[in-house]
Amino acid sequence: MLNQSEPLDRVFHALADPTRRALLERLSLGSTSVSELARPLPMSLPAVLQHIQVLETAGLVRSAKVGRTRSCALQAEALRQADGWIQARRREWEARLDRLGDYLETLNGGNSDGQSE
Amino acid sequence: MLNQSEPLDRVFHALADPTRRALLERLSLGSTSVSELARPLPMSLPAVLQHIQVLETAGLVRSAKVGRTRSCALQAEALRQADGWIQARRREWEARLDRLGDYLETLNGGNSDGQSE
DNA sequence: GGATTGGTTAAGCATCTGCCTAACTATCCG
DNA sequence: CGGATAGTTAGGCAGATGCTTAACCAATCC
Structure with missing residues (x-):
């Protein structure tokens, strides 16, 4: 940047x-x-x-x-912003990682049907 | 660095x-x-x-x-580390900011008796 | 096999960073 | 006032960063 x-x-x-x-x-x-x-x-x-x-x-x-x-x-205040971004990401991807398919999907070649929702 | x-x-x-x-x-x-x-x-x-x-x-x-x-x-995992650091800081200083004295202390010249505990 | 697609490596370049020293200003102390 | 203390500004330098283009390797596709 x-x-x-x-x-x-x-x-x-x-x-x-x-x-x-x-x-x-x-x-x-x-x-x-x-x-x-x-x-x-x-x-x-x-x-x-x-x-x-x-x-x-x-x-x-x-x-x-x-x-x-x-x-x-x-x-x-500024910390809350940084925190907010991290929290949003964590929520998104920890939810996703809970769905077992994601890891296997990765090993299998990824974006084949990656975003199944 | x-x-x-x-x-x-x-x-x-x-x-x-x-x-x-x-x-x-x-x-x-x-x-x-x-x-x-x-x-x-x-x-x-x-x-x-x-x-x-x-x-x-x-x-x-x-x-x-x-x-x-x-x-x-x-x-x-790495996100959790960053998150952990931020959370620790937030806890520390939000608790501190709750103690009204800190802000006044700042306006008054700061480290006079800053760390009162 | 030869062209294509997906990725990787290498070199180079403008800019930004983090640090330093030297010099300077602005209080406060006696 | 004169000296010490607290901070600030300026200039400079070595190394990191973010990007580019050009060249290259490796799986597919026809």
Whole structure:
């Protein structure tokens, strides 16, 4: 993709990085500052800033500056979107996998009569 | 990240692309072949192949060759991992957001006494 | 057997990512 | 005021990504 314009793109992309997931895990324990977030991480402050910006653009984090420190907090809404997509898929295909035929069908050559409903 | 070694990295990365999500949505209707998957997409067959390989590496799709066609099917397990991570986060922070103090705390400067438990 | 259909491999390219360092601004402390 | 602390901006670089075209292999089909 040249640029990830869709919200889901941004959310999943944000979640695809272990550093960013670590940030979210830390934030799920409570709001905190940028340098506090950066402390345990093996990288420079600017790098952490960039990760936070990615999270913020994805709508996973909101932040506000108070005095000279920036406080970051989680925002649940974006997660719900990602969750919603996954849930929809899980429902669809777990239902389907329950129908025994699908696996056999796969072994047999697939799309012969794949979508029997 | 230089390479995404962890499973969650691979799964979320795979989900971050709209083409790949479209493939999964199509596959959630039933197993099918590579060229069938490629037909509605505005890109070359090799490009679709690469997307499928990404999905397969992430454990979201399994495929097998039968005759000269390759049949692709969904695999639910990897999704459950991604889902699991999201659920854990949601539980943590939605519980937290229920505690009214957190939002105020954020507006007030954050990590002052952030993790009150 | 030769053309077709379905897939695969290889090479190349523009762009994006994640990181760094250096330099700069904006508080807050004494 | 002067120094320390917290964050921000800018520029740059190595490696990953998403795509393309061209060439190639392998089952079918006639």
